[in-house]
Structures are given as structure tokens and as C-alpha cells.
Amino acid sequence: MIDFHGYGPRLLAGAWLTTELALLSLLVAVVLGLLAASARLSRLRSVAALSATYTTLIRGVPDLVLLMLLFYGGQIGVNMITDRLYNAFDIDIFINIDAFIAGVATLGVIYGAYMAETFRGAFMAVDEGQMEAARAYGMSPWLVFSRIRFPLMMRHALPGLGNNWLVMLKSTALVSIIGLTDMVRVAEKATKATHEPFLFMLPVAVGYLLMTAVSELAMLWLRRRYDTGFK
Amino acid sequence: MEEWFAHIAPWLTGNEIFTPATLARYWDGLVNTVQLVFISLIIGLGMAVPLAILRGSPRAWVRAPVWLYTYVFRGTPLLIQLYLAYYGFAFVPGVQETWLWFFIEEPFYPALFAFTLNTAAYTTEIFHGAIRATPRGQIEAARAYGMSTALAYRRIVLPSAFRRALPAYGNEVIFMLHASAIASTVTIMDLTGTAYYVYARFYTPFPAFIFVALVYMALTFMILAAFRLLEKRLLRHLQTAA
Numbered sequence: 143m144i145d146f147h148g149y150g151p152r153l154l155a156g157a158w159l160t161t162e163l164a165l166l167s168l169l170v171a172v173v174l175g176l177l178a179a180s181a182r183l184s185r186l187r188s189v190a191a192l193s194a195t196y197t198t199l200i201r202g203v204p205d206l207v208l209l210m211l212l213f214y215g216g217q218i219g220v221n222m223i224t225d226r227l228y229n230a231f232d233i234d235i236f237i238n239i240d241a242f243i244a245g246v247a248t249l250g251v252i253y254g255a256y257m258a259e260t261f262r263g264a265f266m267a268v269d270e271g272q273m274e275a276a277r278a279y280g281m282s283p284w285l286v287f288s289r290i291r292f293p294l295m296m297r298h299a300l301p302g303l304g305n306n307w308l309v310m311l312k313s314t315a316l317v318s319i320i321g322l323t324d325m326v327r328v329a330e331k332a333t334k335a336t337h338e339p340f341l342f343m344l345p346v347a348v349g350y351l352l353m354t355a356v357s358e359l360a361m362l363w364l365r366r367r368y369d370t371g372f373k
Numbered sequence: 374m375e376e377w378f379a380h381i382a383p384w385l386t387g388n389e390i391f392t393p394a395t396l397a398r399y400w401d402g403l404v405n406t407v408q409l410v411f412i413s414l415i416i417g418l419g420m421a422v423p424l425a426i427l428r429g430s431p432r433a434w435v436r437a438p439v440w441l442y443t444y445v446f447r448g449t450p451l452l453i454q455l456y457l458a459y460y461g462f463a464f465v466p467g468v469q470e471t472w473l474w475f476f477i478e479e480p481f482y483p484a485l486f487a488f489t490l491n492t493a494a495y496t497t498e499i500f501h502g503a504i505r506a507t508p509r510g511q512i513e514a515a516r517a518y519g520m521s522t523a524l525a526y527r528r529i530v531l532p533s534a535f536r537r538a539l540p541a542y543g544n545e546v547i548f549m550l551h552a553s554a555i556a557s558t559v560t561i562m563d564l565t566g567t568a569y570y571v572y573a574r575f576y577t578p579f580p581a582f583i584f585v586a587l588v589y590m591a592l593t594f595m596i597l598a599a600f601r602l603l604e605k606r607l608l609r610h611l612q613t614a615a
Contacts, residue, residue, distance in 0.1 A: 202590035204551035207565055207582055215578035308448075315450035319558055330456060339460035347449040347457075354448045 149332040149342065156325030157349050163245055163324065164311050164353075170250025171310065172303075175257025182262050193258065200255035206316050212248045213241070213320045245317040253310045260302035265291070267298040297368045304361040311353055325349055390575050391584070402567035403588065405481075409563065410553045413485055414546060417492035424493065425500030426526065439497065446494035451487065451552050458487035459559045480559045488556075492549050499545060503538035504530060536607050543600035547593055554589075564588055 146153065181193035200208065217239045227233045268291060276290040296303075318327035329342035336342075428439040446454065462468065462477045476482040507530050515525035557566030568585035572578050 199590070202593040203586040204554035204565065204589055206554040206557075207568065207586050207589060210565070210569065210572070211578060211582035211586065214572060215582065218578060312450040315452040316555070318452070319555070326450065326452060326456075329453075333456065333460050333464075337460075337464040339457060339464055343453055343457045343460075347445070347453050350449045350453070351445065 146341070147332065147336050149328060152323075152328045153325055153332075153342070153345065156323055156328040157346075159242075159322065160314050160324045160326075160349075161353070163242070163249070163317060163322070164314050166246045167249035167253065167310060167314070168307060170246060171253035171257050171306070174250060174254025175261050178254060178258035179261035179265055182258065183265055197255040197258050200252055201259075205249075205252050205313055206319065208252055209245075209248050209316055209320055212251070213239075213244050216244055241317075241320065241322050245314075245320070245322055249310060249313060249317075253306055253313075256306045256309075257303065260299050260306060261295065263302070264295045264297075264299035268294045293368060296364075297372070300361065300365050300368060304357070307357060308354060311357065312350065315350075390571065390577055390580050395571055398562075398567050398570065399564070399584070399588070402562055402564040402585075405561060406550075406553055406556070406563040406565075407592075409481070409485060409488060409556055409561070410546075410550050413488035413492055414549055416489045417496055420489070420493040421496035421500055422531070424497040425504060428497055428501045429504055443494040443497050446491055447498065451491050452555050452558070454487040454491055455484060455555060455559060458483040480556075480561050484556045484559055484561055488549065488553065491552075492545065495545050495548070496542065499538050499541045500534060502541075503534040506537055507534060539600065539604055539607060543596065543604075546596050546600070550589070550592055550596065 178193045178196055181189045182197070184190050184193075220237050220239060224235055224237060227235065272290055272294060273286055276286045281289065314324060315326045318324050318330065321327075325346045329346045332342045333339045424439050424442075427435050428443070430436045459480060462473070462483055468474055468477060511529055511533070512525060515529045520528065553563060554565040556563045557569060560566075562570070564585050568581045571581040575581070
């Protein structure tokens with residue numbers, strides 16, 4: 143058995159944190175991506191422009207810079223707002239930004255922009271006649287979206303979505319820089335303490351490869367599911 | 374540089390953060406980032422062309438190692454690769470006495486090493502896809518002209534594959550620029566490292582990081598514009614007549 147100098151359980155805890163962080167960020171990113179893609183295709187010019195600005199700005203800046211901006215700036219920004227509230231209305235609240243929530247929010251906001259581009263293309267690829275038929279059946283807008291538009295769109299979005307997910311999964315490693323103890327941070331600390339980089343970094347790399355392999359299986363299943371009725 | 378500072382100095386008076394000294398630091402950061410990204414992209418590109426050809430080899434024992442290399446480097450975070458390069462070399466016992474220490478001591482070289490291997494893996498896959506997309510008929514026509522495999526690659530397959538790979542390679546260049554931000558974690562004073570320094574020194578996250586975000590954005594748009602220009606020139610045959 144490999145001797146992790148007692149870092150084994152912490153590495154596992156770090157791997158669990160990475161998994162949680164990635165899955166929750168994916169949820170935020172997909173929801174934001176759907177909203178932004180719908181906004182981009184809106185007939186209202188201002189709404190479409192707002193969405194275009196969001197996706198362009200986010201995709202022009204490194205995720206680490208955005209992560210640092212939102213993480214270090216977020217607390218100061220929140221403090222400024224609570225100070226104003228205290229001075230103006232005598233409302234005394236203190237909000238401490240949790241590193242995990244900040245990480246999920248930031249990764250979600252960043253990858254929401256990439257998801258938006260994927261979903262936009264996919265929405266445009268759906269045959270308009272399908273939605274007309276659904277409306278002719280008297281379906282409400284929500285029903286049209288959930289039963290017709292979304293499932294048909296997902297078929298086109300899946301390859302891009304899978305790609306974004308894999309990039310995001312690897313980007314979760316960045317949260318180790320802003321202080322979250324994911325598996326990369328545990329490995330880095332252990333490396334500094336024991337001077338054995340390969341002993342800790344290689345298992346973490348294998349961990350990411352495992353997660354990638356599992357994701358590929360999940361994607362295969364999803365693709366088969368959304369291909370129902372085609373081919 | 375001196376003249377440039379003299380020119381904008383009046384505009385900066387009264388600003389406590391963006392003093393000429395801070396701006397000079399940002400400039401050094403820009404130089405470091407551009408050097409790191411540019412050199413790794415050039416070496417990575419040079420590695421990727423032969424690797425992409427090997428990756429499509431009909432012999433499995435040639436193909437498999439290249440596949441494994443790209444799979445591992447594309448499947449793990451660049452940060453891990455950077456840490457492995459940075460700590461991996463430095464902690465080898467006795468390395469400080471060898472001539473290699475000259476390169477390892479400076480974090481720039483391990484970072485360059487990791488970035489180069491990473492971009493070479495991604496670029497290999499991009500070229501491999503482009504080579505595979507070569508229309509059968511073109512290869513058959515080259516064969517019919519009596520070209521050897523090497524000549525057909527040099528004259529027919531590679532030139533058209535490079536053109537097809539151009540849009541995807543443009544994305545890879547932008548990806549590398551953004552990924553290079555993590556160089557700051559191994560004490561390299563790149564753009565992000567400078568922004569962190571300014572943040573820590575003045576405790577002002579917004580000016581420090583928003584300024585650097587704008588610099589990255591400007592670089593991104595410059596790369597985009599350059600590739601659009603290249604595509605316009607090299608992919609002219611694919612455009613529909615106006």
C-alpha cells in the first residue's frame with residue numbers, strides 16, 4: 143500500500159469537495175446558460191444586448207482573474223452594501239462570504255457564459271415547426287419549453303455541454319488558489335511538507351482522469367437518451 | 374518607455390494606486406505573460422505537427438503512446454501539471470549541485486515546460502482532427518500522381534489541414550493566454566501575479582483585478598482579430614462569392 147504520510151483521508155475529503163463543487167457549479171452554469179441563451183434570442187433588444195455583453199466580457203478574461211475579483215472583491219462589495227444599510231436605515235447585518243459558496247457562484251457565472259453560447263446555437267437548430275405544432279395543441283409556454291423545445295435542443299447542445307463540463311471540472315482546481323481545500327490544495331500542502339510531489343500530485347491527476355472517464359460514460363447515456371426518436 | 378510615462382504622468386497625479394511605479398509593474402507582468410504564452414505556443418506547435426502525424430499512424434504501437442500523452446495532458450488540470458513541473462524538478466535530491474539548477478531555480482522554466490507540454494497535447498488533437506478530415510479524393514489524386522506518402526503529406530494533406538485547423542487553433546491560443554494566469558501561483562510575476570500584488574499592497578481588489586481583466590480582454594480581442602484576418606486570407610477559397 144502507498145504511504146500518504148497520513149494525508150490519505152484529507153485527499154479523499156478534497157476529492158469529495160471537488161466533486162461537490164463541480165456538480166453544484168454545473169447546475170448554476172446550466173441555469174444561467176439557459177437564461178442567458180433565452181435572453182440572447184429575445185426580441186427585446188436591450189435584453190439581448192445585456193446577455194451578449196455578459197458572454198463576451200466573461201469569455202475575454204481568464205477564469206482565475208474573475209475568481210480572484212469576485213472572491214476578494216465580493217466580501218468588500220458586500221461590506222460596502224451592509225455599511226450603507228447600517229448608516230442609512232440602521233439595519234445591522236454582517237454577511238460573511240463562504241469560500242465554497244463563492245467558488246460555486248463564480249464558476250457558475252463564468253461557465254454560464256460558455257453554456258449560453260452552446261445553448262444559443264442549439265436553440266437555433268430546433269425546427270420552429272415543432273413549437274408551432276405544440277402551440278396548436280394548446281400547450282402553455284412552459285409546457286412547450288419543457289416538453290418540446292428543451293428536449294429537442296439538448297440533442298444539439300450535448301456535445302458542447304459535455305466539453306464545457308470537462309473544462310469546468312478541471313477549472314475547479316483553481317479554487318485551491320483562493321483557499322478552498324480541494325484535492326489540489328491538499329496535494330500542494332502535502333508536497334511542501336514532505337518534498338514528495340509525485341506521491342501526491344499523481345494520485346490527484348488520476349482522480350481527475352477517473353472523473354473524466356465517469357463523465358464520458360454519463361454523456362454517452364445522455365446522448366442515447368436525447369437521441370430517442372432520431373435515426 | 375520613459376517618454377510614455379512622462380506623457381501620462383500628469384493624468385495620473387492624485388491617483389494613489391495607478392502610480393507610474395505600479396504601471397511599470399503591470400508592464401513587466403504583461404511582458405512575462407506574453408513571453409510565457411508565446412514561447413510555449415511556438416514550441417508546442419512545433420511538437421504538435423509530427424505528433425499529430427504519429428497520432429494517425431496505422432500502427433497501433435506508434436499511435437497509442439501519442440494518444441495516451443494527449444489523453445493524460447488534456448484530462449488533468451494544467452495547475453497539477455504546473456505543480457508537478459515546479460516541485461517535481463526542484464525536490465529531486467542533489468539537483469541543486471547540477472547545471473540543471475540554473476533552469477529549475479527560476480520558476481519561468483518549469484512553467485514554460487508544463488505549458489508547452491499542455492498546449493502541444495491540445496494542438497496535436499486539433500491537427501489530428503484536421504488531418505483526418507482530409508477528403509479521401511485528395512489523397513487518392515496525390516497517389517495517382519505518383520507522390521510518395523511523405524510528399525503527399527507535405528504538399529497536399531498538411532497545407533489543407535493547417536487551414537482547416539485554424540479556427541480551432543485560434544481558440545487554443547486564447548485558452549493558453551487565459552490559462553497562463555496560473556503562472557502567478559508559482560511566484561511568477563505575470564499579469565495576474567501583478568494584480569494580486571497590487572490588491573495585497575493597497576487592499577483594493579476592484580481596481581487591481583478589473584484593470585488586469587481589461588488588459589487580458591484587449592489581448593484576447595487582438596488575438597481574435599489576428600486570426601480572423603488570417604482566416605480571411607487563408608480560407609478565401611471556402612467563402613461564398615459575395
